[in-house]
Amino acid sequence: MTDDNDNLDHDESMLALESQLCFALYATQLSMSKLYRRLLKRLELTYPQYLVMLVLWEEDHLTVSGIGERLSLDSATLTPLLKRLEGAELVRRARTREDERQVEVSLTDKGSALREQARAVPVEVQQATGCSRPEIQALRDQLNALKRHLDNI
Amino acid sequence: MTDDNDNLDHDESMLALESQLCFALYATQLSMSKLYRRLLKRLELTYPQYLVMLVLWEEDHLTVSGIGERLSLDSATLTPLLKRLEGAELVRRARTREDERQVEVSLTDKGSALREQARAVPVEVQQATGCSRPEIQALRDQLNALKRHLDNI
C-alpha cells in the first residue's frame, strides 16, 4: 500500500503548520509589527498609524477612501484610527465642500514635522532584517505579486 | 546640488509606502487572511482558530504555553481563543495534575473529525496563490528566515 502511504504522508504535510505559507506570513508579520512597535514608540505611533502617516507624507489631503485604497483598509478600520491621529494633533479631518460625504485628511504642521524623525525607521528596520536591499526588494515584489493573485479570486 | 537631490530622492523612496517590505507583508497578510476567512467559514473557524487546530492535529494534548511557542502567541491571546474553541466543543481544557499552573488542551472527537474537512483548505489556498509548490516553498523559507532575523534583535 505504498500508494496509500504516499497519500498519507502527503496529507500529513499538507496540514502541517511548518508547511503553511500562510503561517510563515502570519508569524513574520507579527514579528515585523513587534519590531516596528519598538521603533515607533518614540514617535508615539502604532504601526497602522505609521502606515497612514507614510501615505500622507507621500500625498497630503486624501479622503478616507483614498487612504483606504492605498492601504486596502475599510473605513470602519480607518475612521477610529484617524480620530486618534486627530486627537494627537497629527492630522485634521473635515468634510469636503465639493462632496459632503467625503472626509479630507490633512497633515498638521506637527504631522509634517514628524516625518523627520520617521526617516530613521526604515534604516533601522533594514538593519534588523539582516537582508541586503536587493533581497528585500525581491521579497517585497514576490509578496506584492502574491497579494495581487489573492485579490483576484 | 545633484548630491543633495540624490539624497532627497533616496529619502523620498525610503519612506514611500511601496518601498516598504513591511507594507507588502502587512497587506499580503490581510489578503491571505481574507481568503482563509472565506474558506474557513464552512468549518466555522476563524483564521487564528484554524492555526491552533493545525497545531493540535499535528500534536494533541499540548499546554497553552506549548501552543504559544508553536504559534508565537501570548496566553493573553490564546486563552480567550481556546475558550471559544472549547465553547464550540472542538477542544477541552483542563489543569494538569502534575502542575496545576498548566492547562492541557486536547481535541474532542468533533475536533479531530474536523480535520477531514480541513484537508481541502491548503489545496484551495494553493490554487488561489497562483504559485507552484516550489515557489510557495521558496517564499515560505525566505519568510521564515526573515522572521528568525527579526526575532534575534
Next chain:
DNA sequence: GTAATTTACATAGTGCGCTATTTAATAACC
C-alpha cells in the same frame, strides 16, 4: 421635480494581539 439607488463615512459588535497586572502554583533559597 421626485423617488430610487448608490456612495462615503460612521457606528455597533466581534475576534484577535498586544502590554500590564493579578492570581495561584511551583521552585529555589535560607
Next chain:
DNA sequence: GGTTATTAAATAGCGCACTATGTAAATTAC
C-alpha cells in the same frame, strides 16, 4: 519549614480589522 522568586495562565484595557448596518449626501432613473 518558611520566605522569596519564578512560572503559567487569566484578566483588564487598548488598538486594530472585519462584517453588518445606519446616516447623510450625491447620483441616477423616471
